[in-house]
Amino acid sequence: MTKSAQGSAEPRNLVRTADLPEPEMPGQQVSESAYRRLRHMVVLATATVSLLPLAITVVINYMQFHEALQAEAVDPMARLTLNTKRSLELFLSERRSALTFLVHDRPFAELCDRAALTRIISNLNRSLDVGAFVDLGVIDDDGAQLCYSGPYELEGRNYSDQDWFHEVARRGTYTSDVFLGFRNSPHIAIAIKHDRPDGGFYVLRATIDAEMLSEQILTAGLQPTDDVFLINREGILQSPSRHYGEILGQVPLPVPHYSPTVEVVELEDDRGRTIFMSSAHIHISPFILVQIKPAREAMGRWFSLRSELLAFLFVSAGLILAVILWGSGQLIRRMREADERRTALYHQVEYSNKLASIGRLAAGVAHEINNPLAIINEKAGLLLDLVTVGPETEHKLRLVTTVDSILRSVQRCKKVTHRLLGFARHMDVQNETIDLENLLREVLGFLEKEAEYRDLTVSFRVEDDLPTVVSDRGQLQQVFLNILNNAFAAVSEGGQIEIVLAREGVDNIAVTIADDGVGIPEAHLQQIFDPFFTTRPGAGTGLGLSITYGIVKKLGGTCRVESEVGRGTHFTIVLPISREG
C-alpha cells in the first residue's frame, strides 16, 4: 500500500542526507591566526610593490645626484690642477731651453770663464720674468766642476760619485728632485750634457731655489682647508704643504700612479678626513702635483641634498606603511565582518532547514498516526454504539466507561498530532493574518509539559480589541519559541512568565515576554544579539537570539531587552500590524 511506502520514505531520505559528503564548511569560523596571516601577506605584498619602486627611484636619484654634484665639485679642482701642471711644465722647460741654447750658442771656453758665467746668469735672470737661476756651473766629464758662478763656494767640487751626474751623462738632460746638497738649502738642479769635438763632454748645470718652484704653484681659488703641493715619486714633499708636512718630509698619502692626465680620487687621509686628491705628473721632471680638497667642503651641497633625499625616503615610506597598515586593518576587519555575517547566515539557514526537516518529519508521523487513530476512534465508537443499543448486561457500565476512556485518549492523541501538523503546516506560508495570542498559545503548547513539570506559571495579559497582524506565521513561531525557551531556561522551579500583548503606537503591537529569572548582566546585554554569543558554552550554538533578531528585522519589527540580574528579563518584540513590501 502507498501509505506504508510513504511511511518508510522519510527515514530513507534522512539516511541519504546523512550520507552526503561534508559541504565546503561555509559555516566554519575562520581562525584568528588565519586573519593575522592574511594581514601579514597583504601588508608584505602591498609594501613590496609600493616601497620597492620608491626605494629604486631614491637609489637612482641618489647615485645621479652624487655623480652630478661630485663632478661639480671635482671638475674645477681638476681644471686648477691641470693649469698649474701646465705652468710648472712651462717654467721648467723655459729654463731647460735657456740652458740648451747656451751650450749650443757659447763656446766651451767662454762658459769656463767665471766672469762670462756671471754675466750670463744676470742676463738670463733679467730675461726670464719670474727669476731664473741661483747659480751656474760647468762640469767636465770626470765630474769636476771646472767653473762656477753663484753665491756658494762650489768651484772644484767633484760630482762623479753622484747619481745625477751619471744620469745626465747617460740621458743628456736631467732635472733633480728638491735637495739640500752641499749648500744645505732646498733647491733643484737642471743639467744639460754637451758633447765636445774631441770626443769628451761637459755638463752645464744650473740650480733653482725650491722656493721659486713653490711660487709657481697656483693658489688662486683655494679654500683655507684646501692644499696644493708637489711631491716626488717617492712621496717626498717638494714644496711646503699646509696640512701634510714640511718640505722634504714624507707625505702621509699614497703616491699616485703615473697618468698622462689629471687624476682625481676620493680617499681617507691620515687624520681620517675624506678628501678628494687630484694629481698630475709634471712632464720632464720627477714632480707630481697634488691638490687636496676635503670632501665635506667639496660635497657640502651633496650632504644637504642627501639628508633631504633620505628624509624624503623615510617620510614617504613611513606614510605608505601607515596607510598600508591602516588599509589592511580595515580590509581584514571588513572581511572578517563579512565572514561572520556569512557564517551567521549559514547557521540561520541551517537552523531553519533543520527546523523545516523536523517539521516535515513531525507532519509525516502525525499523518501516519492519524489514520490508525481514526480507525481506533470509529471502532471504539462502534463498540460504544453496540453496547448502548444492546441489552443491559452487568458489564455494560464498565464497557461504556472503558470505551469513553479510549475515546478520550484518542482525542488527546488527536490534539498532539494536530499541534504537530499545525506547526509544520505553517513552515513555508508567508504573510497571513495572525492572532498573536493564539500563536503564542500554540507555541506554548510545545512547552506545556516542561511548564507543568517545573511548576512554572505562564500568564497572559492582552490589551482589549488588539488587532491581528499580517506576518509570517512559521517565522514568528520560531521567534517566540526561541524567546520562551530562553525564559524557561532563565527561571527556576516555580518561576513566573508573563506574556503581555499591547499596542505600541498606531501601527505596531509589542509582545513582551517577562520572566523573573536570573537576569542578564549589563556587560552581556550589548552582545546578546551577536552571533555565537552564549552564556552557556556547550549548551547551544549562541545563534538563537541572533537568528531571532534577524527574523524580527526581516519581518519589519524590532527587538529590545531590559534585564536586571536577579530580578528577571523583559524581551519585547515590536511587530508592525501590516507588513509592507
Place this chain on the structure above:
Amino acid sequence: MDQLRLLFVDDEEELVSAVVERLELRGIDGVGATSGDEALHFLRESSFDVVVLDVKMPGIGGLEVLRTINRRHPEVKVILMTGHGSAKDNEIGRRLGAVAYLEKPVDLEDLLSTVDQALNPEGGGPDGR
C-alpha cells in the same frame, strides 16, 4: 424526509466498515468505498445525498474524485477529510465545491452535524468551517 444516503470513501477498510456500521445503527443508509474508482462506480450505480471523501488515497485521489462528482453529479454534496491539515488542500477543496473540510480522526457526531448543515444550510448555525 427520505432516508439519508451517504457514501463514505477511505482507503482504510477497517475505518470504512466501522463507520458504515455506525451509520446504519443511526438509521442512515451508509455505503463504504475503499478507493476512488469504487466510489465513482457506486455513484454511477445509485444516487447519494452526501459523499465523505478522504483526500489522500492511492489511485484516484479525493480531489480528483471531487472533480468528477462536480462534473457528473453536481447535486451531490461532498465533505472532504484528511489526515494532515494542509491549508492548500483545504483551499483547493473549497474552490472545487466541497461543502466542508474535516481533519482526521473525525468524530462521527461531528461528521453527522456537518452533513446536516451541508444538507440544510438555511437551517442556520455555522457552516461547518
